[in-house]
Amino acid sequence: MFFDPEGKEIRMKRTDYLSWDQYFMGVALLSAQRSKDDHTQVGACLVNDQNKILSVGYNGMPTGCHDDDMPWEREGEPLDTKYFYVCHAELNAILNYGGGSLYGARVYVTLFPCNECAKAIIQSGMKEVIYMQDKYADDDMTVASKRMFDMAGVKYRKFEPKDQTIELHL
């Protein structure tokens, strides 16, 4: 605390608050922590142009398909891997939204959208993707996503964290 010569407290404006990007990516990261995927946890947070959170999601098995009864393998017989079954974070966030149109919204996602989610993002009218990781950048599905985003006028940019940690004090 600081005081003026009369001993009166000088109030300082707080500067250590989260930016909108940090806040929404923080929500996406927290949502990802709900995923049972032992290899890649993904979280997504949909936000409107007034910075209101519309929906969140994470990668998980469809409702009624119990996590413990489903395969989480990455390799092997296709039917015995997770890929045919798991619902991606972005798609869950889109489907979890019960409020009408997502036109003009942006999506904060911890991993760059695959081609299937890219289609859903475009078709639901969202206009911007802010992503954290792009670990499958060289895969055809990501190349296809970027090709579609470019053609459809959906902007995408990498989230650049100021710090590597977001602290939660409970």
Ligand SMILES: Nc1ccn([C@H]2C[C@H](O)[C@@H](COP(=O)(O)O)O2)c(=O)n1
């Ligand atoms: N944008 C994305 C990309 C992937 N996912 C999900 C789908 C799987 O659960 C996992 C990827 O598994 P991996 O091949 O890395 O073992 O992430 C998603 O939700 N959104």
Ligand SMILES: [Zn+2]
């Ligand atoms: Zn996807």
